[in-house]
Amino acid sequence: MTLTIWFSLLLVSMLGAMSPGPSLATVAKHTLSGCRINGIAAAWAHSIGIGIYAFVTVIGLAVVLQQSPMLFKTISYLGAAYLAYLGYGALRSTGGIAAKLESGKQVSIIESAKEGLLISLLNPKIALFFLALFSQFVAVGNDPLDKAIIVITPIIVDGLWYTIISCLLSTPKIVDKLRAQAKWIDRLSGVVLILLALRVIFYT
Numbered sequence: 001m002t003l004t005i006w007f008s009l010l011l012v013s014m015l016g017a018m019s020p021g022p023s024l025a026t027v028a029k030h031t032l033s034g035c036r037i038n039g040i041a042a043a044w045a046h047s048i049g050i051g052i053y054a055f056v057t058v059i060g061l062a063v064v065l066q067q068s069p070m071l072f073k074t075i076s077y078l079g080a081a082y083l084a085y086l087g088y089g090a091l092r093s094t095g096g097i098a099a100k101l102e103s104g105k106q107v108s109i110i111e112s113a114k115e116g117l118l119i120s121l122l123n124p125k126i127a128l129f130f131l132a133l134f135s136q137f138v139a140v141g142n143d144p145l146d147k148a149i150i151v152i153t154p155i156i157v158d159g160l161w162y163t164i165i166s167c168l169l170s171t172p173k174i175v176d177k178l179r180a181q182a183k184w185i186d187r188l189s190g191v192v193l194i195l196l197a198l199r200v201i202f203y204t
Contacts, residue, residue, distance in 0.1 A: 039166025049120025
């Protein structure tokens, strides 16, 4: 793999990570309702999910998904159901920032990591991203080292990006202001998650 191709891979990975959506909402929720380490746990667990998609693309299962619309639709609908579930919980504040803060119960690092991983694996947008954009790099990366680079690059980019987000959101001045608006943040994230779920259902 040439340096030019790797920079293209890096740019695509950065654009994918920085695209706002349920992943950002999840990392923000766990940072604000727990602490910085919760957000970082969610961030790197999320990046593991990204790595799984990258690995699947590298070993060729992406082609299988492209040739099996029913399988892809099933994965997409499962993801939409999970997004809707998270959105409904946020709207009711039963699983959002406000509820966590009011209960006074510390969110466990394992819980944060689990949700970070699930929001990554069950997000159809990520599946589409790898199918549409990432597969092109598989053709130019035939040897094991190239394949390793294709998998590792998006993992590191995604983990670092959401770690930065978590660190910014956990700065005392910022976190106090955001926590004061916890219910409104929950409602906004709930609406966004449900809209994303509907978009998946009607455009898949």
